Amino acid sequence: MAEQRSLTIADLGELDLIERLKPFCAPNAVGDDGALIAVDAGHRLVVTTDVLVDTVHFSDRTTPPFTVGWRAVAANLSDLAAMGAAPLGITVGLGLPPETPWAWVKSLYEGMAACLREYGGAIVGGDVCRAAQRTVSITALGQVWPEWAIRRDTAVPGMSVVVTGAHGGSRAGLAMLLGELEGCDTTAAAGWIRSHQQPVPRFDAIFELNQRMPLAGPRPAIAGMDSSDGLANALLQLSKSSGVGMDIMRSRIPLPAGLSAAVGRDLAINWALYGGEDFELVLCLPPDLATSFAAASGATILGKTTHTGIVQVLFWTADEKPTPMSIPLSHKSFQHF
Amino acid sequence: MAEQRSLTIADLGELDLIERLKPFCAPNAVGDDGALIAVDAGHRLVVTTDVLVDTVHFSDRTTPPFTVGWRAVAANLSDLAAMGAAPLGITVGLGLPPETPWAWVKSLYEGMAACLREYGGAIVGGDVCRAAQRTVSITALGQVWPEWAIRRDTAVPGMSVVVTGAHGGSRAGLAMLLGELEGCDTTAAAGWIRSHQQPVPRFDAIFELNQRMPLAGPRPAIAGMDSSDGLANALLQLSKSSGVGMDIMRSRIPLPAGLSAAVGRDLAINWALYGGEDFELVLCLPPDLATSFAAASGATILGKTTHTGIVQVLFWTADEKPTPMSIPLSHKSFQHF
Numbered sequence: 001m002a003e004q005r006s007l008t009i010a011d012l013g014e015l016d017l018i019e020r021l022k023p024f025c026a027p028n029a030v031g032d033d034g035a036l037i038a039v040d041a042g043h044r045l046v047v048t049t050d051v052l053v054d055t056v057h058f059s060d061r062t063t064p065p066f067t068v069g070w071r072a073v074a075a076n077l078s079d080l081a082a083m084g085a086a087p088l089g090i091t092v093g094l095g096l097p098p099e100t101p102w103a104w105v106k107s108l109y110e111g112m113a114a115c116l117r118e119y120g121g122a123i124v125g126g127d128v129c130r131a132a133q134r135t136v137s138i139t140a141l142g143q144v145w146p147e148w149a150i151r152r153d154t155a156v157p158g159m160s161v162v163v164t165g166a167h168g169g170s171r172a173g174l175a176m177l178l179g180e181l182e183g184c185d186t187t188a189a190a191g192w193i194r195s196h197q198q199p200v201p202r203f204d205a206i207f208e209l210n211q212r213m214p215l216a217g218p219r220p221a222i223a224g225m226d227s228s229d230g231l232a233n234a235l236l237q238l239s240k241s242s243g244v245g246m247d248i249m250r251s252r253i254p255l256p257a258g259l260s261a262a263v264g265r266d267l268a269i270n271w272a273l274y275g276g277e278d279f280e281l282v283l284c285l286p287p288d289l290a291t292s293f294a295a296a297s298g299a300t301i302l303g304k305t306t307h308t309g310i311v312q313v314l315f316w317t318a319d320e321k322p323t324p325m326s327i328p329l330s331h332k333s334f335q336h337f
Numbered sequence: 338m339a340e341q342r343s344l345t346i347a348d349l350g351e352l353d354l355i356e357r358l359k360p361f362c363a364p365n366a367v368g369d370d371g372a373l374i375a376v377d378a379g380h381r382l383v384v385t386t387d388v389l390v391d392t393v394h395f396s397d398r399t400t401p402p403f404t405v406g407w408r409a410v411a412a413n414l415s416d417l418a419a420m421g422a423a424p425l426g427i428t429v430g431l432g433l434p435p436e437t438p439w440a441w442v443k444s445l446y447e448g449m450a451a452c453l454r455e456y457g458g459a460i461v462g463g464d465v466c467r468a469a470q471r472t473v474s475i476t477a478l479g480q481v482w483p484e485w486a487i488r489r490d491t492a493v494p495g496m497s498v499v500v501t502g503a504h505g506g507s508r509a510g511l512a513m514l515l516g517e518l519e520g521c522d523t524t525a526a527a528g529w530i531r532s533h534q535q536p537v538p539r540f541d542a543i544f545e546l547n548q549r550m551p552l553a554g555p556r557p558a559i560a561g562m563d564s565s566d567g568l569a570n571a572l573l574q575l576s577k578s579s580g581v582g583m584d585i586m587r588s589r590i591p592l593p594a595g596l597s598a599a600v601g602r603d604l605a606i607n608w609a610l611y612g613g614e615d616f617e618l619v620l621c622l623p624p625d626l627a628t629s630f631a632a633a634s635g636a637t638i639l640g641k642t643t644h645t646g647i648v649q650v651l652f653w654t655a656d657e658k659p660t661p662m663s664i665p666l667s668h669k670s671f672q673h674f
Contacts, residue, residue: 006438006439006440007438007439008435008437008438009433009435009438009439009442010435011439012439014465017439017442017465018465020439021442021446021463021465024447024449024460025459025460025463026426026459026460029459029462029463037425037478039380039425039480040377040379040380043376043380045376045382045425045478047426047461047462047476047478048462049428049462049463049464049476050430050464051430051431051432051466051472052466053432053468056467056468057466088374088376088382089372089374089384091372091384091385091386092386093386093387093388093474093476094388095390095432095470095472096346098345098347099345099347100345100346101343101346102343102344102346102349102354102357103343103344105346105358109361110361112361113361122363122366123362123363123366124362124366124374124384125362125366125372125384125385125386125476126362126366126386127386127387127474128351128355128358129388129389129390129394131388131393131470131472132470135388135432135468135472135474137386137464137472137474139384139386139428139430139476141374141382141384141478143376
């Protein structure tokens, strides 16, 4: 008798698994960096959650525990910033093997506390339990006025596509830590490593943006998300959620200082698009707002949203040849299963 | 040269680990079933988090995945009920080995959804990632009017100590599932197993309690928590947090139907006090309120809070001999490290 093997989540893959879990979730729980929950007419709660696992998301080789803590908090706070929300607090669920050194746990919490002290919020709850692997599960809570919440599905044709900072630095920093890059300019390399180890949630950019919004009356529609899974992923997600096309000037993609010189422009652009974990914001804004926001915040206008009928991101090269981005997301972003 | 071995969390033990993590947390994050966060003057958010790990908190032997899901949600909702809060939603962080059957994950979510459908709230966010062990990390969010929040540190001498239901059933159900008990009354045993597998967060009791509160003006001070870590633990925690003593009538401890007959009264009482996971509420109420609440909800008045100068729980036996409970908590409740 043939053994009946049951369908595993490895058979499904991460994307299919998530699709199958969606029907169990509230409709507003999926599709943005965080979920919006109505507390009362004047407040929306934003909630986002991340599970980080030893050897999958971090390792002692590239990530000292202070850095694991900082990055875990920064990634969650970045999701709040991407929703336009201010942080309220986080909960921390820890799974730990009994032989974990106390010094590791202490340093992890010091990293979390340092990031919260810098950008707001506090540790408001937690749980510890025994586990085979070090596991850090963080849920971040934020709040936002309903009309100030930033979604992914609200871009329309004719908006400017804006990015708040350089991309590729986190990937370059990882390459440095893994010893894959040598003989680089040391000042530049230190910057990339900092991008990787101590990313910055861009609440400052949200502040600049809100400063430029009308004091009374309706706010102009905008859309946005963070670039935690790579710039290419953010552009595609925004296009897909909003049903718009995008024309992106490849030459305008902002790269960290020294990266093109060190690895060549093509690899630098590749890391900018697909490296991930730069935690910048990608925003679709009305052109006037985009111009004044970019001038004040140092953000870059990459291109514009279009009305092509099909959702695609066109990268215009210097010689004016459009290159539709056709690489399937699933082949480029990290898949857990 | 002697090898310098670093201090591990197994060396510290769970209670010391938690003490060392407290300074990193907001002051309102510890000491109650959930943390209270001010959203605005009229609302408090309640947040609570639990990490459940395969082989530590559940196993395929005693807990089918539907049950893992139900219990995980019920335990978190019970923390909300213990704070007097109504559920808003939960986030679910899953760590899974790639070979996990999809059927297991589906059934887990069906169990979570069934519990949420019954008692309120929805899955509002989540994350999945690869891990060596099945890990379910849940954060539950609730809300409560500031003056309706139930704390542990607000009991005063002269209150009645009330418990909302029978204790020991969950431990008895586990014993049945492990095959440790045989020849029991099958109806009774089915009830114990149900207590273990599908515990009920007692929002109904909170509703009954609030029905008896004054419509206007200040509410009488009350205190409370849930009995997830055992009835003895709840009594001791309330005493300790509030700085009161307690006189508890051992004979009044409510036991599930058939348990004394099956295992003898002493073991039944032992399981009621130390078994844990019954998820009832233990409340300290003004005597008049306690009487009307108990009559309406089927709760039991176990005894009263006292002004002994020392914090202790005295169990009065039938022959009127007081037995101070001197067993250290740490020897009786489950320690992860």
